[in-house]
Amino acid sequence: MVCPKGRETPEWVYHSERLTGCLKQTSKGGFSAISYDDALDEIAQKMLNIRDRSGARAMSAWTGEAIGFLQQEAYAQRFIHAYGSPNFFTADSVCFALRLMAYQTCQGYWSYPPDFEKADMTILWGSNPAYSHPPFMQRINRSRRQGGRLVVVDPRRSVAAKKADLFLQVRPGTDAALALCLIRFLIHEKAYDQDFVASYSLGFEELAAYAEKFTLAYVAEQTGVSEQLLSQMQGMLLQSLPQCVSFVGISLEHQTNGFNTIRAIASLSALCGAIDIQGGELWNEDIQVNHLNPLSNRQFREMDPAGYAHYPLFYDVMRKCHSLPGIDYMLGKGTYSIEGLIFSGTNPVLTNPNANKVAKAFSTLDLLVARDLFMTESAKLAHYIIPAASFLERSELHVYPDVQRVALSQKVLNVEGVWDEYTFWHDLAHRLGFGKKYFAWEDETAVNRWLLKPTGISLEDLITSPEGVVYSGRVKHQKFKTQPFPTPSGKFEFTSVRLDLLGCSPHPVYKPPDYLTAFENKFPLRMISGTRKAIFYHSRFHEIEKFKRAIPGARAEIHADDASELGIRDGETVRIVSRIGEISVPVKVMENGKILKGFIDIPHGWNEPNVNCLTDDRDVDPVGGFPNLKIVPVRIEKLACNI
Structure with a gap:
């Protein structure tokens, strides 16, 4: 199977709008050509000026996934x-990191992906791998052909939900109630794994006491799912133990209780007995390569990274900076100011919350350098643009811990007027x-050799084995029986030692979403943003x-009953208003329960409308700082021309 994006790669790589040749912003706000050497000379001098004036930490870097992420x-x-600055930002501030942090505080690692193919039941929580991870969906489908079952927990009737043996259409933000x-x-x-709990876990009694209030009646009231369907889910779970895996999608990260x-x-997975078993949630063994990050955790903290005090767990787990407080530092609202930024393969004006604030922050910087393949909304604000190479124009190592393989993607073509990441x-x-x-190192080939050095695998091995090389022997299961979990206690922590020290609830808690506790007349609807489209990848x-x-x-997808009550026709352009902004967007009226009443769904990644003009960077998960992008309070207004 080749995904649609892969089939159209030649057009993308050789597109007429592809950036080729360096650009410098003119005094009138446009761009003029500049040579690569002159551009780097000027950028270097401006960086030295910033460091001399304000210190090294006034400079920062920010990467996305448009040109790679390893x-x-x-x-x-x-x-x-x-250079001397701790201020390194990535897309992890709005994707991936909250899941890693949550799993790390329980077991010290995150299994990605679980053993879908051998599982007796897969539960997808806010995930639609048919669009977001097609290879994972293939494995789930193979499991189902062997008798495995699929449960989808999602507010939307997604492609995966249509395939499911059981679809639980929960209200956004209530997944924790279902899990508890x-x-x-x-x-x-x-029916839980009593031996695992007794021998390899910490805090079971506290979790059990807290979970006691989550009866069928209470959870049906919270989630909007009938007691009958909840009971059916319980029965399916009981029949599938212990080979029952959960896969958490990004949407759960984008809620204030995520x-x-x-x-x-x-x-829940630990109680099922699914930890590190075949058909369960594996404790993958990583390859031991050399690492490019020169700092230890202690050195990183001592450099005073921007925003550390806001979300210390994020910084300690990721060894990176969180982009939301980072934007404040760029606006002069931190303990010091960030005055310069080089960003590569990322488009924060479209992908970060409060887009207008991001654009304002970028516009205030003394130095802004963009590395990308196309002229994005973020790149338009840059002082210098250095065109980047695509994944076809460079080589890179890829590690697949679930099958214990390492592989090499090789450079296959050249495009004039672009520079790969290592060269830049x-x-x-x-x-x-x-x-x-x-x-x-002279080039990326030399880097790849150095990265591989501790493994005993040569670059030539990978070149002659495009399918990859196995870096470890037979997969071992239930490793926790012979080695401690990588947690402070060495056990699976239902109550987290780390969280307790940070003053957070040591066990998982459920905080109902605000719309269940207080109705807002001014913003009666809730917006879901960021739903994947199979042919796009973010912006x-x-x-x-x-x-x-x-x-x-x-x-904007809207339930038919909401459209009828508001007098809105399919295709009509309306105004969507939130606490911080507004956009105009055509409406698509949805039938057959594809979306819950009271909710609208708008995809992100478009220049116009930019849905992140509606999302609020202050409305965040208190532990990880992840923004609320899935339950945004909004209202719909008819445009004067349609009244």
Whole structure:
């Protein structure tokens, strides 16, 4: 199977709008051509001026996933730390990190992905792998052909939900109530893994006491799912133990109770007995390569990274900075100011909450350098644009811990007027005086050899084995029986030692979403944003003509009853208003229960309308700082021309 984006890659790589040749912003706000060497000379001098004036930490770097996210990200991190600044931002501030943090506080790692193919039941929590992870959906489908079952928990009737044996259409933000209900059920039935709990866990009694209130009646009231369906779910769970896996999607990260929701789901898996078993949630063994990050955790903290005091757990787990407080530092609202930024393969003006604030922050910087393949909304604000290479124009190592393989994607073509990540950071580092120490390798091939050195696997091994090379022997299960969990206690922590020290609830808790506790007349609806479209990847691939014809623009999906009550027709353009902004967008009226009444769904990644003009960077999960992008209070207004 080739995904639609893969089939259209030639058009994307050779697109007429592809950036080729460096650009410098003019005094009139446009761009003029500048040579690569001149651009880097000027950037280096401005960076030295910033460091002399305000210190190294006034400079920052920010990477996304448009051109890679493994060693490509690590190059930028190595560079900014070698320069003397801790301020390295990534897309992890709005994607991935909250799940990793939640699982780490339970078991010290996150299994990604679980053993879908051998599982007797897969529970997808706010995930639609048919669009977001097609290879995972293939494995789930193979499991189902062998008798495995699929349960989907989602407010939307997604493609995965249509395939499911059981679809629980929960209200957004109530997933934790469901997970705690299932925990209570296992405990009452004495169906949980009692040996695991007694020998390898901490805090079971506290969790069991807290879960006691999550009865069928209470959880039906919270989630909007009938007691009959909840009871059916309990029965399916009981029949599938212990080979029952949960997979948490990004949507649970985008709720103000997301961190504890994910911890509740991790605790459910432990009670099922699914930890590190075949057909369960594996404790994957990583390959031991050399690492490009030059700083230890202690060194990183001592450099006073921007925003550390806000979300210390994020910084300690990720060894990166959180972009939401980072934007405040760029606006001069931190304990010091960030005055410069180099960003690569990311488009925060479209993908971060409070887009207007992000744009304002970028516009205030003394130095803003963009690295991308296309002229994005973020790149338009840059002082310098250095065109980047795509994944086809460079080589990179890829590690697959679930099958214990390492592989190499090789450079297959050249595009004139672009520079790969290693070349850019290498050349800039040498101009700043630390290239010889931190970027001494001649090219990316030399880097790949150095990364592989501790493994005993050569680059030639990978070149001659495009399917990858196995880096470890037979997969071992239930490793917790012979080695401690990588947690402070060495056990699975239903109550977290780490969270207790931070003053957070040590066990998972459920905080009902605000719309269940207080109705807002001013903002009676709740907006879901960021739902995946199979042909796009966030703000990417919108340039492809075939895709533009298929989905020419964003639409606000709304329940038919809400549309009728508001007098809105299918296709009508309306104004969506939130606490911080407004956008105009056409409406698509949804039938057949595809979306819950009282909710609207608007995809992100479009220049117009930019849904993140509605999302609020202050409305966040208190532990991880992840923004609320899935339960945003809004109202719909008819435009004067349609009244």
